[in-house]
Every structure is written in C-alpha cells, then in structure tokens.
Amino acid sequence: MEATSNNSEPTRQTGMANIRYGVYNQPSNIAGKSVQEIRSQFSKIWGIPSDAVAYCGKDKLDENAVIQPGQNIEFHRRAGEKG
Amino acid sequence: MTMKVGQNFIMDDKKRFIVVGAGGIGTWLCAGLIRLLEWKYPGSGLIIVDGDNYEEKNKERQEFTKLGNKAVVKAQELTLQFPNTTIIPVPKWVVGEDFSGVADEESPKIKATDLVKENDVVFAVVDNFAARAILFDAARKLDNVDVFTGGNDDELFGSIYHYQKRDGVEITAHPEEFHPEYVNPPDKNPGELSCQERSEIEGGTQLLATNMAVASFILGRVHKTIVNTQSPDETEIFFDLGLGKAEPYNRTHSHLNNQTEILV
Secondary structure, three states: EOOOOOOOOOOOOEEEEEEEEOOEEEEEEEEEEEEHHHHHHHHHHHHOOOOEEEEEEEEEOOOOEEEOOEEEEOOOOOOOOEE | OOOOOOOOOOOOOEEEEEEOOOOOHHHHHHHHHHHHHHHHOOOOEEEEEEEEEEEEHHOOOOOOOOOOEHHHHHHHHHHHOOOOOOOEOOOOOEEOOOOOOOOOOOOOEEHEEEEEOOOOOOEOOOOOHHHHHHHHHHHHOOEEEEEEEEEEEEEEEEEEEEEEHHHHHEEOOOOHHHHHHHHOOOOOOOOOOOOOHHOOOOOOOOOOOHHHHHHHHHHHHHHHHOOOOOOOOOOOOEEEOOOOEEEEEEEEHHHHOOOOOOOO
C-alpha cells in the first residue's frame, strides 16, 4: 500500500520521530518534514541512496508524505548479496 | 534409518537442516550447525547443496581440506567427525520451477521444490539474490518452514533475514515485501548459467571476518528461534563490522500490522 499526499496542505505537526537506515537508528526532530526533506538531510551522513524506498511499517511512503511525531520511518537498505 | 533428499523429516526432536551454498558463509555455518545437530538433536540430517567446486583461491575465506565439489567435500569432512548426524551432499545447482535449460553431468540441477519440504530449516547462503528468491518462493508454498539467509557487501557490511511459516501462516514477512532485489534480482542464478558464464562471475570484495559474522548472526537466530522456539522478532539484522554496529528489524506480521498508519 502506498501512502500519497492529497491536494490540501497537510498538517505539519513538528516533533520527534525515529529514522532508520541499515545499521543506523536515530530519534530526530524530523516530524513535520516530508520524506524528501528527510532523505536530503540524512543522505550524505548515512549514505542513503536516492532510490531507497521509505516505509512506515509495511506502508510504502511517497516523497511528499509528511512524518508525524512518534512515527518510525525506515529507508530500506539493500540486503547483503555475496557469500 | 536412511534419509533421502526431499523426504519429509520431522520426528520428535530430530531436525532436517538444508544448507544451500558451501562457500564463504556456508563453510563456517556448517561448522556451527553440525555441532548443534550432533549434540542437541542426534539422529538429525544435514543436507549440503552446491554445484560449485572448491578451488585453491577459495582458501582465503572458505574452510575446506581438499579440492573438489563443495557439497561432496564438506559432507565427507563432517561425516568423519560427527557420526550422530546423517550428512547428505547434493552436488547440484538449485533452480526454479520454471527452469527449462539443460541439466547434464557437467551442470546437474535440482528444483527448489524438490529439495525443500515441510518442517525443513533452510539456509540460503548463496552469493546471489536470484537463487535466494527461488528458495524463498519454494518455502512459501509450505505450511511449516524456516529459511535463513545472509550475505555481505562493501567488505564489512552484512545482513541476515529469517522467513518463518507456521501452520500455513507467515510469521515473518517474505523478504520481497521490503527488498525489491528479491522481486527483480539484479544478478543471475549460477545454476541457470553455462559453465563459461559462471566462471566469469566476480566474487566481489569479501572478507573472512564478514563471512564469519554472517554465519554467527544466523547461528544466533537459530539458537533463539529454533532451539528456544522464541519469536523471530529480530527478523532482519544489518551489521557493519567497521562501525561496530548491528541493528535488528522486526518483520513479524504481528508487529508490522501494529505500526502507526501514515498520514499525509
């Protein structure tokens, strides 16, 4: 299921939410920001690729989805391939 | 009692473990699994599947005593040391249900659905997503099964995943729900390539420490979820030996269904 933005301006409630990518897991003041904004903020320090899909639980988030306080957002990291 | 490949095998406290891939991760994983079976579940079976051969260059990361087919060599080694476990080599490449290529003496194949049966515990420690996907898909058709997989990249990074079904219900999500690389694998299953094509596949930059760490993380999950029958909450684990970090992710359906709904 993919969450999408609607036409009305979303409620941007600020506060803390949790962001995860691979081995990284950090509560951060990201509530109220869009997935796109969060990706931009963390892409360099954590190496999040531009095509890493963002999820909240099983729900795939689009780039305009706005994160609410207390939510867990996860950018999926590709699994290890070799062995 | 004899045991055959593809035979359902669940009797009391006996197990049937299937290791697919006896290479960088598989050799170290076999060393742990055989000890678990030998002392915790005597009379159990360990099936080792691999169509590839050990070469001199593999010694840098892989544990073996002589050259030859990986499944056969590893089974011979372990049989000498562990008499209470039935060890069966399957010197074949695993292929999918729709495989239509040639299976000859040069490149013997076995379909994943002919290999994986009810109550099996499967370890998909191959070096490509395509073969892993085939094994997960075969397991998905069963009612009771566990599939552990693991791999490594970028020298010190690795991850593992545990797929579990009980009584026909998926306890953990199929990895394709989170990993597009299982839906459209960027690589090829070596079992479906020619010998020439297989020889051209690069092993990538791998380190012994990372191979062993993947095996250790999988063994840890086996201890928790198979031996102790605890919930597979740490379904997926990412680790980075360079950073000294590991992070577990809960992919159980019971957890995922309770995650906060997203808002726009």
